[in-house]
Amino acid sequence: MPNQKENTGITVAHSTTSEVVITIENLWAGYGKEPILHDINLSVNKLDYIGIIGSNGGGKTTLFKVLLGLLSPQQGRVRILGRSIQQGRRYIGYVPQVMTFDRSFPINVWDVVRMGRLGKGRLLRHFNRKDDEKVEQALQQVDLLDLKDRPVSELSGGECQRVYIARALATEPQILLLDEPTTSLDRQSSTAIYELLRQLNEYVTILMISHDLGMVSSYVKTIGYLNQRLYYQGDSQVTNEMLEQTDGESVEPVIHNRFVPRIR
Template structure:
């Protein structure tokens, strides 16, 4: 079964289309970068797939079922800037939130859940901060905690909205190592990404987006200057030399 199938997805704000008739099928066990200029609808695409915003038309299927039936199979890491980091909770409690799909919202996590959450924090190098208030953590540390929460969900498909933004080099390295580990486990990971120079290094497949699907497929054949020009237009000019130099 296809992990993520999107068919003719259209999303509009105040009757103005933001995404128009986007269709693609995400293959199993791949790291997929969602790339495009600012305002292209990258974050909107993820939110529409997850039912966080209404869609005007089209269909979304997670393993051939509607998202509501497959919530337990999906993990989500939102943009760090959209999270209320002043909420009074510590890092371990944030990660335990990822277990509620398994234990239910009205049951307390048991020792097994606690131990699993701590193992997820250990995996992202944050176990020593388990009892630290999230508001006291750095941006990179906060991002690692949210990654640990996604791991705690034990999902099959992960959506991550710009996880590398505002993090230090060590955190970026830890994130990409974790993404590759998820891929080795057969998970499918879709990542909104803004750094064109690292796309070829980080992702197996790429979705180029600018309100519509520009191109989708294996990175080697899809992430081309021609397709980038279609996605970015004149805004690509100042990046083109950097991309060539980076090859």
């Protein structure tokens, strides 16, 4: 494994509170001998809303897998709310990139969202009143309570995505991880999802992977550029030339309404 002579991590500290919810120090991770993530250093404050962009294969989903405890670090240290990954991941709600299901399967919105309660000790026990209260609350948060009895197969793409977000909210998370939450959605539905996430960010920390640079830069508080290393964020405009220095690829410049990445 390469030595750790340089620190090209970032520190995200744009929220109104200094409470740190995720700390990553000198993280190396991958699926074989060759790591995909190289020396990642990241500190995320409570109520940050971070959009993570970067090239395919650059390690964005790999980073999420580490945070979820699905992939062990090869080297480095990760703390979630001051706890180990195994202890801290219970406070994370996750919305994966692609959700597939048999559309002929007879399951309604309520039952899908209630699946989020399975991680709260319900695996071998019946759901109880508290579970129902949390499911109802989650559906209210995504404005789908009126559709609680509707079969999921009858929902639009945007409504389905709200259901999956509600399922994550039913876990009572302090942190939300979303992997490409607007994939395959039209512009109107994507905008509605981003507006919803902005509202949820009033009380939940959000990390989101996306390739929709224009939309992301308009909604998130911070943008991180990840391509094996996670680069510094500042107040200068990203150009094609700057990004080409990191991965040799040409991408559209990102203009962020408050913060834009800067290569250090």
